[in-house]
Amino acid sequence: MNLASLLKLLPVVGPVLARGQEFIDWYHEASASLHLTDQRAAQDALAAIQAENDEGHQRLQAKAAAAAKK
Amino acid sequence: MTIRRDISELIGALLACALIVILAACSGLGEPVRSTAPAAANIAASVADAAGAPAPVSLADRSVRDEQALLALELAYKLARTAGEMGLDAGVIRGQRARDLAALDNRAYLSVTLARSLYTAGNEATWHDALAEANRAVSDILPLLSGDRR
Numbered sequence: 001m002n003l004a005s006l007l008k009l010l011p012v013v014g015p016v017l018a019r020g021q022e023f024i025d026w027y028h029e030a031s032a033s034l035h036l037t038d039q040r041a042a043q044d045a046l047a048a049i050q051a052e053n054d055e056g057h058q059r060l061q062a063k064a065a066a067a068a069k070k
Numbered sequence: 071m072t073i074r075r076d077i078s079e080l081i082g083a084l085l086a087c088a089l090i091v092i093l094a095a096c097s098g099l100g101e102p103v104r105s106t107a108p109a110a111a112n113i114a115a116s117v118a119d120a121a122g123a124p125a126p127v128s129l130a131d132r133s134v135r136d137e138q139a140l141l142a143l144e145l146a147y148k149l150a151r152t153a154g155e156m157g158l159d160a161g162v163i164r165g166q167r168a169r170d171l172a173a174l175d176n177r178a179y180l181s182v183t184l185a186r187s188l189y190t191a192g193n194e195a196t197w198h199d200a201l202a203e204a205n206r207a208v209s210d211i212l213p214l215l216s217g218d219r220r
Contacts, residue, residue, distance in 0.1 A: 019156045024181035026152065030145045032137055042137035049144045050186065053151070057179045060151050063158040064175070070161075 136197075140189055143204055147182050150211040151175060157215060167214065174211045181207035 033049070036042040154171050157163035163171055181204035188197045 001197050019152070019159070019170065022152060023149075026145070026149055033141045033145065036138070036141075037110070037134060039134045039137065040136050042141065046141050046144065049141065049148060053144055053148055053179070053182065056148065060155050060175055061156070061172055063155060063190050064163075064172035065167045067158050067161075067164040068166075068172065070164040070168070 120194055136189065139183065139201060143182060143185060143201060143208070146205070146208050147178055150178065150208050150215070153215050154211065158204055170204075171211070174207075174214060176208040178204070 029049075033042070033045045036045060154163065154175060158168065158171070181200070185197070185200040185204040188200045191197075
């Protein structure tokens with residue numbers, strides 16, 4: 001593989017690598033949240049992920065609308 | 071292109087994780103009830119459920135298992151939408167596929183928010199149906215992300 005073809009891959013590889021930590025964090029979050037036995041802590045974790053999903057949903061919709069035009 | 075196949079494989083692996091969470095939600099995860107609500111409230115809710123009547127107490131007061139079931143659903147949705155966002159960022163989802171993703175994500179999100187509302191409202195029978203429906207809606211995103219549906 002030459003440098004030119006490697007550079008062409010960067011736009012594809014970059015987002016994947018950037019998301020790597022996000023998936024690792026997701027795994028830890030899932031492991032921790034699903035083993036909570038204290039109701040208060042479970043409710044707090046629920047409120048946090050709900051806020052995150054609300055924001056993430058809006059973001060995905062905006063990106064999908066832009067990608068639909070391509 | 072190899073890298074695109076790698077992305078598909080990565081997404082496939084992530085989706086397998088999402089399915090595990092979904093299955094866990096359906097099978098009723100978690101520790102035994104350690105509720106902060108009085109035992110009488112749980113009994114009243116059970117009686118109401120048995121009679122098919124709306125429960126007189128919020129599910130939020132009933133058990134940690136309910137929070138965990140909703141948490142599992144929210145986590146599955148988070149994983150599916152993150153994988154979708156990754157596909158959009160990488161440019162592997164675009165055009166009609168992006169429109170399909172938007173529609174499926176909207177349906178899943180609305181189902182998740184309905185499950186949240188019914189959980190808060192507190193009727194156990196309706197809540198469980200909504201939870202199952204939301205899990206199905208989140209699962210419906212997965213084939214599109216893994217490339218099985220274009």
